[in-house]
Amino acid sequence: MTDLTTSTLVFKGEVCQGCRSLLQTCYQRVFEEIAVCEDLSTLELLAETGGCDLCRILYQHVIYGSPVLEGVKGPIWMSWSSYDEDTEVLSVGYPRRTAGYLQQPLAEMGAGNVLKSFDDATSYQSLLITIQHWIQQCRDNHLQCRPTEAYIMPTRVLDVRASPSSVRLVEASGIPDDRYAALSYCWGPNGNNLTTTRSTYTQRVQGIPDSILPATVRDAVRVTRGLSIPYLWVDALCIIQAEYPGDPSSDFATEAGKMSDYYGQAFLTIGATGAVDCGDGFLKARPAMAHFPSGAVTITYADALGRTQDMRIHPPLPARAVCVDNSPLLGRGWCIQERAFSTRCVYFARDCVVWECAERRSCEFAPDQNLDDPTGAAASHWSVSMTSKGNDVLMKQGTLLAVPHRELLADAWFDMLRHYSAAQFTHRSDNLVAISSVVTKIANITGARYANGCWLETIDQCLAWWASDPVQSGALTAAASKSTTPSWSWASAPGQVVYVSGSQTAWTGDVSVHQDPHDTSRGTLRLVGSMWCASLADLGLVAEPDDECLYRSTKSRGMRLWWDQPISSDQGTVWEFLSLGRDNSSRYLYALVLQKTGNADGSVREFRRLGFIRLINREGDADLIPQPMTCVLDLV
Numbered sequence: 001m002t003d004l005t006t007s008t009l010v011f012k013g014e015v016c017q018g019c020r021s022l023l024q025t026c027y028q029r030v031f032e033e034i035a036v037c038e039d040l041s042t043l044e045l046l047a048e049t050g051g052c053d054l055c056r057i058l059y060q061h062v063i064y065g066s067p068v069l070e071g072v073k074g075p076i077w078m079s080w081s082s083y084d085e086d087t088e089v090l091s092v093g094y095p096r097r098t099a100g101y102l103q104q105p106l107a108e109m110g111a112g113n114v115l116k117s118f119d120d121a122t123s124y125q126s127l128l129i130t131i132q133h134w135i136q137q138c139r140d141n142h143l144q145c146r147p148t149e150a151y152i153m154p155t156r157v158l159d160v161r162a163s164p165s166s167v168r169l170v171e172a173s174g175i176p177d178d179r180y181a182a183l184s185y186c187w188g189p190n191g192n193n194l195t196t197t198r199s200t201y202t203q204r205v206q207g208i209p210d211s212i213l214p215a216t217v218r219d220a221v222r223v224t225r226g227l228s229i230p231y232l233w234v235d236a237l238c239i240i241q242a243e244y245p246g247d248p249s250s251d252f253a254t255e256a257g258k259m260s261d262y263y264g265q266a267f268l269t270i271g272a273t274g275a276v277d278c279g280d281g282f283l284k285a286r287p288a289m290a291h292f293p294s295g296a297v298t299i300t301y302a303d304a305l306g307r308t309q310d311m312r313i314h315p316p317l318p319a320r321a322v323c324v325d326n327s328p329l330l331g332r333g334w335c336i337q338e339r340a341f342s343t344r345c346v347y348f349a350r351d352c353v354v355w356e357c358a359e360r361r362s363c364e365f366a367p368d369q370n371l372d373d374p375t376g377a378a379a380s381h382w383s384v385s386m387t388s389k390g391n392d393v394l395m396k397q398g399t400l401l402a403v404p405h406r407e408l409l410a411d412a413w414f415d416m417l418r419h420y421s422a423a424q425f426t427h428r429s430d431n432l433v434a435i436s437s438v439v440t441k442i443a444n445i446t447g448a449r450y451a452n453g454c455w456l457e458t459i460d461q462c463l464a465w466w467a468s469d470p471v472q473s474g475a476l477t478a479a480a481s482k483s484t485t486p487s488w489s490w491a492s493a494p495g496q497v498v499y500v501s502g503s504q505t506a507w508t509g510d511v512s513v514h515q516d517p518h519d520t521s522r523g524t525l526r527l528v529g530s531m532w533c534a535s536l537a538d539l540g541l542v543a544e545p546d547d548e549c550l551y552r553s554t555k556s557r558g559m560r561l562w563w564d565q566p567i568s569s570d571q572g573t574v575w576e577f578l579s580l581g582r583d584n585s586s587r588y589l590y591a592l593v594l595q596k597t598g599n600a601d602g603s604v605r606e607f608r609r610l611g612f613i614r615l616i617n618r619e620g621d622a623d624l625i626p627q628p629m630t631c632v633l634d635l636v
Contacts, residue, residue: 013297016052023054026080026090027301036092039074047291056293057102060316061092063288064351065099067326068276082304088311090299102313113365114318114352116292118283127353128226130367131346134355135227135268138344144358145343147265151177154262155255156238157231160224162207167221169196169204169237180231182266183220184338184345186328187236188277195241198249204237215281216272219348222283223270233262236278260341260437269342273327274350282348288318317365323349324356333423333430336416337437405446409455410462413442414499417453417465422496432491452489452523459527460509460581461500463488464590466562466612467549469495486523487609488592488635493564506585511578514632525635526604530579530628531594536561537571549611556616561593563611577613579628589615597636606634 009024026034037043040062046052047059058078066072072094081089090102115123138145153172157180162168187193194214196204210218217234224232235255242250263269272282292315299311324347329335339345344357355362361371403412425431432453439450448455454462485492511529536542540555548566553559577591593611600606615625 007302010300011297012300013295014051014053014293015297016046016050016055018046018050019052019054022078023080023090023299026078030080030082033077033079033093036076036078037074038076040069040072040076040094042074043076044291053293053295054297054313056291057297057313057315058092059291060288060293061100061102062094064316064318064322065093065097067322068328069287088301088303088309090311090313100316100319102316103311114289115286115364116289117285124226124283127364128223130364131353131355132227133367134346134357134360134362135344138357138360142357142359147343152261152265153177153180154233154238154258155251157233158208158221158237159230160221160232161230165211166207166209167213167232168207169201170231172231178231179229179267180233181220181224181227181229181268181270182233182263182338182342183217183235183270183272184263184329184335184342185216185220185272185278186276186332188279190277190279193236193278195236196238197241197243197247199243201240208237214278216275216278219281219283220270220272223348227268229267233266235259256433257436260337260440263338264341264343266342267344269338269345271324271329271339271345271347273324273329273347273354276328286351288351318349318352318363320354320361320363320371323347323352323354323363331422331424333420333425334434336420336423336435340438341441405448406458408442408446409448409458413455413458414461414465417490418496418498421490421493422469428494429485432485432489451525452486453491454489456513459513459525460511461507463511463592464500464580464612465490465493465497467493467495467564468498469493484523486525486636487564488525489523500583500588500590506583507581508584509581511580523636524606526632527578527635528630528632530630531633532577532579532626532628533574534577534626535572535574536569558588558616559614561611561613563593564609567610575610576607578607578633587616591615594633594635599634601634604632604634606636608636 007027009020009027011020011023022034022036026032036058037046040059043055043059043062046055058076062072062076063069074094076092076094078090078092081091083089091098091100092102093099115127118124153175155172156169157172158167159170160167192214194208194212194217210221213221217237220232220234239255240249240251242252272280274280275282296312296314299313301309301311303309324330327347327349329347330339345355347354347356353364355367359370362369363371420435421431423431425434442448443450446457448457450456490497511527514526514528516526536551539559539561540553541551541559541561542554544550544552549563551561551563553561576594576596578594580590580592582589591613592609593613594607595610597606597608
């Protein structure tokens, strides 16, 4: 075995003395996170002034691995890992996050093909040609991307041909059906978007100078013109917005219901994934390209068996998970249906331009490769496994028809909701409205019945969720306390929810919708299921010290109880439980924790949901669980 403490690394390429010493330390202290510098700004300074390609590569890795740079907290670290005699890995990161692995086998393929600046007219024009090529390939060859419904123009659009320096709002009824682009973007928290109201409508029709448009909208106009698309749809300007609450002149209520059609019929959706606010813009400097390495770095070292090995480190590539899936735009709730119904999208991310349609994903550094093709050279780097299955199934127009109905109503739906429930909303009450078009599409395909975020055909699994970020004591806002969303719906949770995972074949349900499901539109759900009673003391459940909503059992190793919000009660309080079903692969049994409301419809008692419990199985916990009784109940 080689004594790593005395073995010396050999470097080829531009490597500063600081990096040489740092890597030698990492090599000798395998698996330790060795501090590189105190923060990202210090690393940028080293990349800018040190003349070291490794400093620049490290800086790029941190940028490419971080969706929001403001969230990068120091110190920046590097670690050398030796997993077996043939696997040596060098990684970089910061507290609680690994930003990237320095050996990217595909990096040499395309790092130099990432656009350095949108201000370079030649490079920008080349990018527009690439986008036009993607569009043409999609229109000519993709059967799933061809329109299946009659073409409909939006009520209003912006005519980007009005002049080279202004746009004009036009009523689409006065123009022939033509191509238009739709903008998907974040308005932002500052309220600085330019809108159309009844009082500004005449001005917008006369013309809007590019100079007064928010930067994100202005960049979308520039791209639309560059692609020779005559019209652009932007919600803030093409929908008459309210000037005050209840303004009757606003047509937002009518137009919001058509938005899925507008994105679905758009010739192209422009996604401003790199912009947090409408004033940010997306045709702007790319931080990772500010200090581009002049070449690769090679480290020659002796492995644990004494063999001489080379570790070649190239400038990295942007990461799909950062460019698209974890971008500020896709953290916005309304983006779910914008992405789901767009026939074809081009995302202008902070680090890269990405193409997405039903049959293809591509990026600017490998424009001719389909990243959805697992056999492609770039697929391993931009693997779809980095995106949840629900996102890929439900957020790619045209793929819904190819998915088994049961999966649409369960696994894919739950996977999408896990991502969607964590999304940000200006008004949390919009969380059901913003996926209404996705719901309509799935209902039309499957014929399934839907109520408040759940499919009645898979109600046993649709109720099997718990809040991963429950409301803590004193944090229940007035808005949340007045919510009209029924307690059994995931939409009643204040943040992200988690569903029981498991294949359809492994799940056995214990609850079903009554032949008279009652008035689900008003939030009452009538069920038939098995109920039983027990106290926290009976089950041995005690609160976690640092989480007042999570209880663990001292009597059953696998038992967990998640309250939807903190409950004030003693250990002897008797609660009622409704069995939902069991996952036969793990042998876990799942149930809801319920509380009587005091109301009843004849002999049918009414309950509200308070939490969710997991048990090992009915046989293993038979001494803890009384014999259940089958009954009919109402959930509200």
